[in-house]
Amino acid sequence: KAGVTQTPRYLIKTRGQQVTLSCSPISGHRSVSWYQQTPGQGLQFLFEYFSETQRNKGNFPGRFSGRQFSNSRSEMNVSTLELGDSALYLCASSLITGFGEQFFGPGTRLTVL
Amino acid sequence: AQTVTQSQPEMSVQEAETVTLSCTYDTSESDYYLFWYKQPPSRQMILVIRQEAYKQQNATENRFSVNFQKAAKSFSLKISDSQLGDAAMYFCAYRSAQSNFGNEKLTFGTGTRLTIIP
Numbered sequence: 001k002a003g004v005t006q007t008p009r010y011l012i013k014t015r016g017q018q019v020t021l022s023c024s025p026i027s028g029h030r031s032v033s034w035y036q037q038t039p040g041q042g043l044q045f046l047f048e049y050f051s052e053t054q055r056n057k058g059n060f061p062g063r064f065s066g067r068q069f070s071n072s073r074s075e076m077n078v079s080t081l082e083l084g085d086s087a088l089y090l091c092a093s094s095l096i097t098g099f100g101e102q103f104f105g106p107g108t109r110l111t112v113l
Numbered sequence: 114a115q116t117v118t119q120s121q122p123e124m125s126v127q128e129a130e131t132v133t134l135s136c137t138y139d140t141s142e143s144d145y146y147l148f149w150y151k152q153p154p155s156r157q158m159i160l161v162i163r164q165e166a167y168k169q170q171n172a173t174e175n176r177f178s179v180n181f182q183k184a185a186k187s188f189s190l191k192i193s194d195s196q197l198g199d200a201a202m203y204f205c206a207y208r209s210a211q212s213n214f215g216n217e218k219l220t221f222g223t224g225t226r227l228t229i230i231p
Contacts, residue, residue, distance in 0.1 A: 050217075056218050094217055
């Protein structure tokens with residue numbers, strides 16, 4: 001069974017631009033969560049989607065948004081990029097039932113210049 | 114809000130020896146899950162071991178085991194017979210068990226970088 005895939009793997013943008021990151025969960029997984037990882041702030045929860053609905057949101061400004069499609073694929077968008085948005089963005093999917101173990105993708109490394 | 118604390122930014126251990134990584138957490142909930150994730154230089158987060166709070170028995174996965182002390186809110190990871198491939202960042206994480214829908218959020222500690230000395 002294929003794992004969680006994220007595209008693109010690397011991205012370089014300039015301040016003020018916007019960016020869209022994509023995440024394809026493991027087949028059958030309906031929950032997708034996004035995390036931002038930076039050296040200064042560590043791993044921080046961005047948001048979680050289940051059945052195309054945002055179920056939970058972390059403490060990030062409105063420039064960070066996301067959505068989930070009917071096939072459970074998810075995208076996150078960051079508008080008006082700032083230097084501080086440079087980070088590794090990780091996506092995780094889970095089955096929800098039972099333990100709800102989360103399986104992580106390889107991440108998208110975003111660099112904002 | 115829940116918090117997870119890892120007080121050891123770095124640890125090192127001789128190959129084949131045993132090492133214990135510490136984790137404490139704070140929560141007012143009675144039912145939750147605890148996890149240890151490993152993040153090697155490739156950056157791929159890999160689940161190492163998990164523990165359900167309502168289970169008193171400590172989880173074990175091959176060379177990895179935990180010491181779960183619910184009253185003390187402590188969740189340490191023991192790695193036995195350390196191998197070079199164990200070198201990575203290790204993150205302790207907490208997840209509420211209140212609901213299976215809309216509660217997948219993991220709260221992570223700051224991580225412990227483990228170095229294996231050949």
